[in-house]
Amino acid sequence: MGSSLGVLNDGTVTDEIIGYRREIADLTQRIKNRRLQVLGLYGTPVALVLxxxxxxxxxxxVWLHGDTPSAVNGICFAGIVVLGLASAVQFSVEFQSEHWEDSGKSIRALKLELSLTEERHVLEIRRRTPPPQDRQASYKEKLPSEIFRLRQDSRRYRRMHLVMQWLLFISSAAISAVTAWYDPPQPAKGALIGLGFTVTVITGAAGYFKPRERAFNLQQTADSIQQHVTALELGIAPYNASEEKLNLELFATTVERLRAEQRMREQQLDQPQQGQQQVI
Structure with missing residues (x-):
């Protein structure tokens, strides 16, 4: 009977913590929506006046002594009509609370409500903090999503690098081809300028953003974390201690070290070349 009550209490606490997280996510989305509402509410009349x-x-x-072109008149008149209707609709909806959830409420009030909810969430978790072994076990369960995120970012940077390289190859080859085809290259001057500009931009962007290095670092970190997750699940070295508590503690420490090294590599890539040499 006592064990069932303990399970029931744990389930209630878990539901309360999940409820706080849902409320925080809901308030965060409501703040974003309210910002868009306020932007449209005040930005549309300003755009109408401008x-x-x-x-x-x-x-x-421009056309003081002549007639304004009909195209200009049509575009301006249509824009004023559209902006006027949009302003009227937004003002009417703003004062009808059944259409907008937070109509008439300021963003400051929503931020205050979000801050109080986060504070209650922190106090509730602090009051019911589980032992370190339970937190380490739950930490292991969160890692698959982290590994997926790292690999997804790695694929994104790898695709960016491939697109840049192919554009660089094609543009460089096209410059030589166009130059050889036209002699003198007057008819293709515009194409040569555009291709040269493309090569310069891609070269500069690849050197600044370093997508290949970022993709390699992210994939390496994801593979390392996955290797430690597999070792922990199989109970092989270095997680072959007799006590599960020691294995979980070592696992959490190792993964956090890998993530810290990944963040350090990202910071080094964001620094200029001279700064990277100084760090190294």
Missing amino acids: LALSWAGLKIF
Whole structure:
């Protein structure tokens, strides 16, 4: 009976903590939505006024002694009508709470509500903190998503590197081909300028962002973490101690060290070349 009550209490605590996290996620999304609402609420009338002033300015400073082109008049008139309707709709919806969840509420109030919810969440977790062994076991269960994220980022940077390299190869080859085809290269001057600009931009971007190095580091970290996860599950070295507590402690320490090394490598890649040499 006592054990069943303990399980029930643990389930209730877990549901409460999950409820706090859901409330935090909901408030975060509500703040984003409210920012968009406020931006549209105040930005649309400002855009309407600016468009009207621009239309009047064009008439005064450009076509004062002549007729304004019908295309300009049509575009400006259509823009004013659309912005006017959008402003009217947004103002009407703002004062009808059944359409917008947080209509009439400031972003500051939502941020305060989010801060209080996060504080309650922290206090609840601190009051019911599980022992280190349980936290280390749950830490192991969170790692598959981290490994997936690292590999996904690695694939993204690898694709970026491949696209850059192919564009660089094609543009470099096209410069030589266009130069050899036209003699003198006057008809293809625009193409040569564009291709040379592309080569310069890709070379500079590849040297600055270093997608190949980032992809390699991310994949290496993901593979290392996966190797330690497999070793822990199979109970092989270095996680072959008789006590599970020691294995979990060593596992958490090792994975955190790998993640710290990954962050350090990312910081080194973000630094200029001179700064990297000094760090090394």
